[in-house]
Amino acid sequence: MNQESLRRLLDSVARGETRPADALERLRGFPSRVLDEATVDSQRSLRSGFPEVIFGAGKTVDQVLAIAESLAVAGEPILVTRVGPETAERLVRRFPDGRHSSLARTFSRAGAEVLPPAAMVAVVCAGTSDLPVAEEAAETAAALGAPVERVRDAGVAGLHRLLRHEALLREAAALVVVAGMEGALPSVVGGLTDRPVIAVPTSVGYGASFGGLAALLAMLNSCVAGVSVVNIDNGFSAGYGAALIARLAARGSRPEPVS
Numbered sequence: 001m002n003q004e005s006l007r008r009l010l011d012s013v014a015r016g017e018t019r020p021a022d023a024l025e026r027l028r029g030f031p032s033r034v035l036d037e038a039t040v041d042s043q044r045s046l047r048s049g050f051p052e053v054i055f056g057a058g059k060t061v062d063q064v065l066a067i068a069e070s071l072a073v074a075g076e077p078i079l080v081t082r083v084g085p086e087t088a089e090r091l092v093r094r095f096p097d098g099r100h101s102s103l104a105r106t107f108s109r110a111g112a113e114v115l116p117p118a119a120m121v122a123v124v125c126a127g128t129s130d131l132p133v134a135e136e137a138a139e140t141a142a143a144l145g146a147p148v149e150r151v152r153d154a155g156v157a158g159l160h161r162l163l164r165h166e167a168l169l170r171e172a173a174a175l176v177v178v179a180g181m182e183g184a185l186p187s188v189v190g191g192l193t194d195r196p197v198i199a200v201p202t203s204v205g206y207g208a209s210f211g212g213l214a215a216l217l218a219m220l221n222s223c224v225a226g227v228s229v230v231n232i233d234n235g236f237s238a239g240y241g242a243a244l245i246a247r248l249a250a251r252g253s254r255p256e257p258v259s
Helices: 003-014 020-026 044-048 061-073 085-094 128-143 166-171 185-190 207-220 235-250
Strands: 032-034 039-041 078-081 099-101 106-109 121-125 148-151 174-179 197-201 227-229
Touching (some): 078 128, 106 128, 121 235, 128 174, 185 227, 207 227
Antiparallel strands (some): 032 039, 078 106
């Protein structure tokens, strides 16, 4: 339950349109819903504007389905990351109106309430091998309500491929830049635009890339101001952060009044 839906429920009780007992029934499981093997944080939407995200890796199919079902019953949007094939098949069968991306390994489904408006997020991918991480970022940002534009295969080995998208880079509220190998692309993008850049190192590369460590260190040592870095292959955190920036941009960076 997000802030707007809770406010409507309380207003309805105050006007006498909803009985307190009915309101309590709707708030059952608040602030958390205890399942057999998980405790779902039902206050997350009120605090951060989006419910708990399900990390699919390491969970059984039934565990993921139980948490997703709990969110659906509450009318919350669902976002599952690192979804395996069997789990994805079950989610699609249970929620046919959801969206599964096999490339990003995500599953998402809209909730009952409209998400806050957000400005555009651009996801820039260095190479085709980086696409799974880039798509995880793009699908995450989209699940949080941000329009997403994709720039694919625009690494530093051929800068002309990136430069033709310069106008798009300047239109975005936030940029997610995904690269493996030597991890140079975020510095290049950051030097072309005044937009915040969230850099994502990937584990793509030959032996001396050390599973993405070389790209991570290069991005952390960027000489360009305005570049922030998330963990190796963590497209989810980059997409989430970019979507939050895009929400602020859509409302003029002014906090919503609390009443």
